[in-house]
Amino acid sequence: MEPVIKNNKWKLGWIAGILLAGLFALKLFTIITGSIPKQPNLLLITLDTLRPDHLSVYGYQKETSPSLSKLGKDSFVFEKAFTVATNSGPSHATLLTGLYPAQHGLVDNGQRIQVPTLAETLSQTGYDTAGFVGYYALGEESGLDAGFKDFEYHPIASHDHDEKKDDLKGFNATTGWLKSWTKTPVDSRSPFFVWMHVQNIHESYDPPSPYNSMFGQISGLQELEGFEGEFDVRCANDLAKAWRAGILPSRFKQEVMALYDGEIRLVDDQLGRIFAMLKSMGAYDNTVIVVVSDHGEILFELYENGFYKKGPGHTARYTDASMQVPMIIKPAKTHELNKKQRIKQMVSTIDLVPTLVQLLGLPIPLDLPGVSLVNSMRQPDSAAIREKIYFQESPHGVEYIGLRTEQWKFVIKVKDGNESSLLIDLINDPNENFNSKSITRTREFEASLKAWKKNMGSVNKRRELSDEMKQALKDGGYLRE
């Protein structure tokens, strides 16, 4: 006869099992019967082509952005934020996925995203989603509409030098959507995720009245020595031709700045209207508001290194003028991030998605290359968030890959199989004019980029542009015959 199991062991075993099962059951019961805390809304505003140094909140002397300054008082203002790409499509796809262009597949305007987006995730977790874009390359063909229940494309009429009546169509569509959202009874209302892409600031700088004369008087059409036909400072093509030909008189530069600032002020007034509306709806406190741009803009900076294409614009120019972006994050009141501060450490737009995911109370995806900035928002004086900012894209089939540290910037260009590189010492050459000869640094950064690229992986599929997209890119000055 086998020995009989000892009673106390038997009891202990069962007690342990029942206790564990009971604890699990109790936790499940509290989860299932509990009420879901109200998740914050998310308003993501991407201001195309906006340089931070033209915003009052970043120290600009002209009053271009009183509404953003006001928002800044409730927000964390990131003083050194950099984009991962200088083209709108790749950069926006990063803002919506938290992945580098090679990872999400939209490496150039006209390409299509190949991974799920934040909107899809939020839509699946019960968010009411809407997207309003002002640029064709961010429209349905790009795949960035995925996850948005409502998605609208509103081109900016003034960029075609048409009548100015449609300049505000995107803003009006956004406010209209928000108004309809408020009509849903509070108890059955889902939190919203609204993405508003604003194209107004992008060239051509041609704001409607009164913004066209708010920061200076603008000349009308006129003859310009060496310029074929009449010169119109409000026309991006005229401006580019005259500038590249070296025949643009300096007085026009002030006019261009005034027009650029006018566009910013127009946008800022509209944003003020939206923020006021959120307040009157009672939704401001429970809404995470993010204001960020996809890239900056070169406004008459000249670079002697010869690495970049000359003239105005931003694409494929990896100077701080086109890479530094404003990034303002207003948390919801429930986040209890009460001590609003300016964050001085370098951050990247790749960090935005993990930050937002954490602020919305969702688990931070393991595969995202960015880091959540919430910890830095809790302790603004903490150590460097990242020592290197990486960037990468393939505008017009030319591959650019690079990194930026506090002191150095290193860019590799691969065109038709030929590789060239640029090394800038940002401390001793802040205007980014000269290619540094440091072989040690070059080797170090080459190795860093190689390792980063290897770790990053790639979806590596490039598709042919559709005719409609080709036309849209030509219209936007991104594609030439």
Add this chain to the structure above:
Amino acid sequence: MSYMLNKPFPPRRVFFVLLIIDVGVGALHLLYSSDPKIGSFFNLAHEENLPTWYSSFQFLLVAVAGIFCYLVERAGEKHKSGSWGWLIVALCMLGLAIDETFQFHEALINQVMSGQAGENLRHYFGVTKDTDSLLWTVVFAPGMILAGTGLIMFYYSRFQSNRFLYRLSITPLIFLALSAGLEFLEAKILSYPAEDPMIRYRQLIFVEEMAELFAASLFVWIHYQYWVWKGSHYQFSDAGEL
């Protein structure tokens, strides 16, 4: 009728045969799961195909061996207490075999997740509607813990004079716990807006399903080993050799 085997097929060999089949099923998955025509039939992540039928068959074997353990115990020791436990174990294993093929647990979890409870669970665990059925491991965790405890206690009561068998009996339970944990992780991973969550998902589901197959093979071994061991034990006892 005798339930004691005169020349039993060695239990360890039975286990190795099953193990080879397990590995074969895993290999077929790796080789053919991405094939557009026949992939679904070998895919460990899919239902109503070779891996699920094989898994059902394994649990059926566990149940049958369990019944023989009951019979051999009853035949050997008329008054041994708790022999009926084998019938419960066999019934549970039969339930698992049926569930493997018909996926009743999925229908049940879909019911749970369609209501307010589901909303709360999705929110708490941060998973999306598309993947919430994978949360069945969480919802049924209290029941599974109780069942696991019961099984450990029962095996202890049967195998206390055979330490090897008792230690062995813990292993499939660990594999099943691992499998449940991985299924929960899959729900989380598929909810991420990541580069390609399917890559990680496919890796996890492979490990998860293989752990389940190994667990079932181990259960077959344990039950069969006990049946053979008890059978020979009673035979020798009857002959006065023990």
